[in-house]
Amino acid sequence: MEVEVQAPGGPAGAPTHAGHARSVTGNATQEDRPAAPDATAALPDDQTLVVRAREGDLGAFEMLVRRYQRPIYQLAFRMLRDAGEAEDVTQEVFLTSWRRLPELREAGAFGGWMYRSATNRCLNLLRRRRPVAPLAADTEPGHPPDTSPLSDPERALGMAEGLQVLTAALDELTPEQRAVWLLFEVHGRSYAEIAQVLDVSPQAVRGRLARARAQLVERMSSWR
């Protein structure tokens, strides 16, 4: 689990719990090792943050956003291949979670909830984007086929070629296969969790993952 360390003086006006807790651990060298396991242990778990956020602690909610915005954005970006839409999805996912925090029965299940919400939003967007007949997608007027394998942010970052080939290959999967592959291989979610996200059986997830992987393997043979 990636955890970012909160900067002191959060905009919520409340004391920042992270900064304070790090100072009471009494080990000054910890401050200089943000990526060390010790430093991540000094941040409250999701359950703690969800309980606080439910009671109106904006600082706690901000820590949850810091913790999950990057993976959620990355999932949305790889699903949608559009930075602007990925930003919108990320913002909507968190804003909706804030509104619906009281409905989350298992406070510790926040992460899975975010992935579920983001995946479903992406799939809905992609369904709207595609015409009824999926095979005609690339010939639809107004939706010219994306001949460039790289989006602008990727080009600007001087992306490795292997990543170009992979992202282009991901584009050729069905949105559901892409979601399954990304959630499992990149985001480390379990079969059971992905099954819940897509409302299918874990066996169906396994099958989709296998098909996605086989198709990607075939595409990767063009990368030397």
Next chain:
Amino acid sequence: MAMNAQSGGQQLPCGRYVEDIAVHLDHGGSDAHSRTCEHCLVARESLGRLAVATQLLRDDPAAPPPNLLDRIMSAVRAEFRSSDALPLPTPSGPSQVAHAAVAAVLRYAADGVTGVWSRHCRITPVTANGPEVRVEMSLSVRVDGPPIAEVVAEVRRRLVAALSGQVGLVATVVDVVVADVWSQEDA
């Protein structure tokens, strides 16, 4: 568990399944067939490439724009209504203090005890115009730290001190519940 066509496996002309080769590759194993079979060798090479590219995607350089957090929090703040207030007697007369503000002070005080993460926090007035209040708080306490009873006593002491010293309220009842424990390995 071996793959088959029913579970979505992709079969090579030699009869082996790509997914099974992937499993062998993960465990560093191979047999006489897979070391010499042309189809298996090509599949192994492609699987290796996929593994390398997948790792690149796990370290995804695509990042949300730096202002996304602020945009999200501005939207949240715009919707947030902090309505609860507690009566607060002051030298110049009766006043009020937001419940959320007092809760923030108390959580900060509790979190100052090593191994403590405060969770639920509720402050209820005992008398109509203050300053007496009742405090309820739940905690997640580090299990491999000092004895929990000592930790709870210290939290209670700090809550009382913070309430009177930093807010000006008096705690007549302090209910502290240990709702959960955590250990260093959880993180």
